[in-house]
Amino acid sequence: MAPTRRRKLAILGYRTARKTAITxxxxKNEFVTSYRPxxxxxxxxxxxxxxxxxELDIVDTAGQEDYSLFPVSCSxxxxxxxxxxxxxSVKSFEVVKVIHDKLxxxxxxxxxxxxLVGNKTDLDRERKVSTEEGRKLAQSWKVIFLETSAKEDSNVKAIFDGIIMEIEKQDGNLPEEKSCIVS
Known part of the structure; x- marks a missing residue:
């Protein structure tokens, strides 16, 4: 078997998207029921x-609550x-577009x-962003798109399988080992 590869991932999105619940x-194979910023x-x-x-280091960032914010951890x-x-949440969908542009x-x-992940499919009755809108956005970016429910553990593993496979496709273009601070 090949040597273990260490990969750092960042999870970004609006504060109500439940990034921590996914992570x-x-x-830990458990659902976080309370919201803790x-x-x-x-x-x-x-x-x-x-x-x-x-070995995955998963950086769970603070919610990007404003279009102008960009986390320091995105290095x-x-x-x-x-x-x-x-x-x-339509606002969370709009914020994720800005985050992508800044990246x-x-x-x-x-x-x-x-x-690109649309979370909270367990709340489908409250849906404001259609599956088709998410799919079209992902197609325009040429990225993987998944809908998930952290609560129901639906497609959560697929998120991380997908991001690892995307990283490995670019193995020759891996990031440098230094950070940048962006505001």
């Missing part, structure tokens, strides 16, 4: 995909990005390993 569901946490998980071992040493919006500007790469 904790993946790392995240300043910034890093979670660690050993993971195997396609017979390759990984050049992040290998891939999970952009999360809530299917019950493209800051990192200056044509292709950034990214997965």
């Amino acid at each position: 904790v569901q993946f790392v 995240t300043i910034e946490d890093t979670y660690y998980k050993k993971y195997t995909l396609n017979e390759q071992n990984y 050049l040493d992040v290998y891939g990005y999970v952009l999360v919006y809530s299917v019950t 493209m500007d800051v990192l200056g790469r044509i292709k950034i390993p990214t997965v």
Whole structure:
């Protein structure tokens, strides 16, 4: 088996998208029922995909509540990005578009390993963003699109499988080991 690969991922999105719930569901197999605003946490998980071992550092960022905010944790040493919006919030969908644009500007790469995630499908009766809108946005960015429910553990593993596969496609274009601060 090949040596273990260490990969740092960042989860970005509006504060109500439940990024932490997705992360904790993946790392600990449990659903976080209470909302606790995240300043910034890093979670660690050993993971195997396609017979390759990984050590994942998952940076769960503070919610991007304003179009002008961009987290300091989004640095050049992040290998891939999970952009999360809530299917019950148009604002979260709009914010994720701005985050993507800022990532493209800051990192200056044509292709950034990214997965676009519409979370909270368990609240489908409250849906404000259609599956088709999410799919079209992902197609325009040429990224993977998934809808998920952290509560029901629906498609959560698929998010991380997808981002790892996207990172590995760009193995020759991995990020540098230095950080940049963006505001």
